[in-house]
Amino acid sequence: MRKPALHPQLPAPSALFRMSALRQALLLASAFVVMTIAAGFIAIAIVSDALTDDIDEQLRVTAQNLVPQIHTGLDAVPGSSLDDDSIGFLTNEDVIQGPMSRDAFDELGYRTAFGDEIGLDDDDWRLLVVSTETGRLAVAVELETISDTISVVTSALGTVLALTVIACLATGLTIGIRAQRRLGRMTATLDSFAAGNLDARIDAKHRRGGRADDLDHAATRIDDTLDRLQSLVEQMRNLSASMAHELKTPLARLRVSIETLAVEVTDTHTQEILAKVLQETDTVIGIFDALLRIAQLDAGARRDRFVTVDLTGLATDMTALYLPVIEGSGRTLHSAIDSAATVRGDRELIGQLIANLLENAIAHTPSGTTIGVQVSSSRLVVWDNGDGIPPADRERILQPFFRTEGAGYGTGLGLATVRAIAELHGASIAIGNNNDTVSSRRGYKIEIQFPSA
């Protein structure tokens, strides 16, 4: 049974760079944009060079045509050749013919010069100076034409580039966001499953309608794995349930028989023995009950019934409940409970947790010990100044049936139940020695930190 897939929100800007798919897409898009801009510059440079070469060729041809016609000077040249270009001639006798200034004839060959340097209009000019028998010939062309062409090319390229950049980024962003969303759907599904919604699935194929890619395949594999996991968890739950079902009847009947016998028997000695038998039977039942409860808690039972629990009130009630027992056994109780502490959870279970911790403290400390309960915001601490526990045992103490003393007291599952309840609430457990500065006894401290409400 699959529920519809989840739709996560658009990612917050700050989280953008941690998103691999989006980052890759944007990186690719940026690389493409950079390449395109570089290509544009290169294109403009090539065009510019080509145009310049063209002009130089034009000058060369003009000069070539003119040189044979100049004998004594420009006036020997037929008028039609003088139309477009600017032509100047410096005779060997240092006489300037034409509009150009003397500076124009300084260097031989091709060069680019400003108009006011060479006596022409204020613009860029391409200049060719050749020497003839009778002097130096200078042929020049205004680069305005090139500039115009280059401007046209540049703006054309610029427009194309701008459009390309926008298209690139838009495509990159879209692809990236789409891919990120798909990843986000996967992580959201996994989170939901981990939180206890065993029905959560990605359901990718359903959305893509058959054109599945590798992300879809990964999603399908994840869904299949979740199917297996759900089935295993439910099998386990069913196992606990079937175990309970199988054992409850024999245990119940066993107890009934003993109790019936205890009532019918008149001999005191037999009655005493039967009372012990009944007691041990109840211990067995208690152990079995606790084991099953722990299994159910580990499977997430009651989590969906969580409410806001008044931790202050509950801790106060529990300390008041156990005060007479603690004092009656020669120990003292010290409580430091902040007001208005609340946590999110199950009141009955948290109450049992506190009770188990207190009973554990009573059972494992010598007479005269002080037992303390401390509550501050969402943290619960139960400590004592008894003999403490060796560091090696600290973690094992939460395991079922681990005992630091000989067997015989209780079910051995008190702290294991505490662990299960804490985990169900998402709380962390810290165990350590409580360094009591007054008595210098190491003592024992267990801290339950609930998630802040």
Next chain:
Amino acid sequence: MRLLVLEDDAELGPWIQSGLRQQGHVVDLLADGREALVAATTQAYDVLVLDRMTPSLDGLSVLKSLRAAKVVIPALFLTAIGGVDDRVEGLEAGADDYLTKPFAMSELVARVSALGRRAPQSEPQTAILHAADLQLDLVRRTATRGGVSLDLNPKEFLLLEVFLRNQKRVLTRSMLLERVWDLHFDPMTSVVETHVSRLRAKIDKPFGGTLIRTIRGAGYMLDPSVSGTGADQ
């Protein structure tokens, strides 16, 4: 009282019926859920005892159907061990109390008796409860015995109130834990005993009386008819 017991186990059913009959109740035992539903709607019972897992229609559904049909007979729910959700589910379905199998017969007897006397909504709101020369003023939160004022803390006051509201009826340790401290588990230590001891030290010992009696194997009872200087502890 007239009781209906729904329990399909071939040994537990008769045992429950026999135990309750010994207390003087009239007990009808049924093993099928559907039959129990019919019986509960057509006949007048004082208390229903329903097992959770029964054939044809399970106890939980029987209860839900009864409540939906506005049948308000008090119901006690029997569940298997290890059921973390059972109590809450039972309460939500409309149960008034619940017991985990296996249980001691004395526990069942005490709870059935308590349910039987409890009129669902019409318990008169009396301001003063009393037994023999003990008086409890619920409005002013004071307690006196023989005119002498008693110094009780809030939980002791509530404990005494529970006793006074259930005079001559056995209150088991777990019943007291539930009604006074709203806790639903089995403590390893003798918390309830210690609190009852302290209460006795305040209301019985100084006056040489024994209002609160220990019922061996079951629990406690407040009985004003046994006055005098009995040495019961």
